[in-house]
Amino acid sequence: MPPSYRRPPRFAVGCALAAFAAVLASPAWADPAPSFAELLAQLGQTPATLEAGALSDAAEARVRQARARPNPTIALDAENAFGTGPFSGYANAETTLSISQDLELWGRRTARVNVARAEAGTAALQRDLAIIDAAGRLAQVYADAEAAQRRAALAEESLTLTIADARAALVLVEEGREPLLRGIQGESEAAAARASRDEAVAERDAAFARLTAVAMLAAPVTTIDTSLLDLAPAATFAPPAEAPAVRVAEAQRAAAERRIDVERIRSRPDINASVGVRRYEMEDATALTFGVSMPLPLFDRNRGNIDAAQADFRAADARLLGARQEAQADRAAARARLAASVSRVSAADAGVASAEEAYRLSRIGSEAGRISQLELRVTRAALISARTSAVDARLARVQAEIELARQDGRAPFQGAQ
Secondary structure (H helix, E strand, O other): OOHHHHHHHHHHHHHHHHHHHHHHHOOOOOOEOOOHHHHHHOHHHOHHHHHHHHHHHHHHHHHHHHHOOOOOEEEEEEEOOOOOHHHOOOOOOEEEEEEEEEOOOOOHHHHHHHHHHHHHHHHHHHHHHHHHHHHHHHHHHHHHHHHHHHHHHHHHHHHHHHHHHHHHHHHHHHOOOOOHHHHHHHHHHHHHHHHHHHHHHHHHHHHHHHHHHHOOOOOOOOEOOOOOOOOOOOOOOOOOOOOHHHHHHHHHHHHHHHHHHHHHHHOOOOOEEEEEEEEEOOOOEEEEEEEEEOOOOOOOOOHHHHHHHHHHHHHHHHHHHHHHHHHHHHHHHHHHHHHHHHHHHHHHHHHHHHHHHHHHHHHHHHHHOOOOHHHHHHHHHHHHHHHHHHHHHHHHHHHHHHHHHHHHOOOOOOOOO
16 A cells, blocks of 8 residues: 555544543542532522512612601700890890701602602512513523533534544545545544633533532533423413513602602692790890791792602603503514424424434445545534534524513523423
């Protein structure tokens, strides 16, 4: 055999060494991630939910503050003292000690409390929506990490199959049943598969790092043992009366309506009543004082703030209308995508089974010399593509479940078996 035909054995040894190095590179110190259900139970400790809970607590505190009445004002006045003539000392002074109180007429306190309650209700709904969004993000990051792990495993398997096919081609080349070109093509395919494997491993590590950060895990995640991609979507739930986003918009509209009442009441006079005791030093006598004060609404009748509050209400009403329309469309779309993704998973699994059988028969035929290396490469590529499509289909099913769960106001896969 000419010397040029001795290159394939060196190529086969190189492929074997590469495969052995890939096995050694796999992390033996793998730290499995907790299951999605376990991470979901700890969702209350994530920054997003803690922030939403703190904002809700702040709104409740403002309700308590709104119930408080204004503090009274105490005043001490001295007149006719330390002047000239008969008022040169303090003997003729008149000293008044008085206390005044804002009466909060026209329902000022009630309107203030109603606004604070409406804002607290909005904050509570926003907190619930933030928790739902955080659960959806956790599910997405978890599914992305698992999908990246499966893609890395597929890339590793693709490299292994490519090396195995290259070895089979080498045997045929050495036997003179295939030209040297087949060995060169196998070397090129192995190099491409190795590059794809390295890229998939890098994507997997990046996805694991994101999962570690989002789930706030103490140890870095290096593997996922409990699958979310294989988990069937939650059982059918009765559709809620309104989506969470619509309920938030309704609460914002109610708060905007309450603010109109507050601004209208502010246009009315703010009346203060006072009562006190006056001391007359010259007569050595005392007397009571009392009075009522109020501003004259000559220049400021709060019309600008009233108009602004009414405009804010119209804007909130428009947002509510848009939220209802979007929620109805989004829920219908999410249900359709979920149904389609379930069918896609079934079709992808059937495609994987067919591709595996086709590749098995191609290997047998190639080893027997009845099928060319070109056909073997085609069936191998079809197998890897089918398995990748199965991973993508499961990832799409998770995304559809996340969207539908958000419209239902629940965590993804809540109640799934």
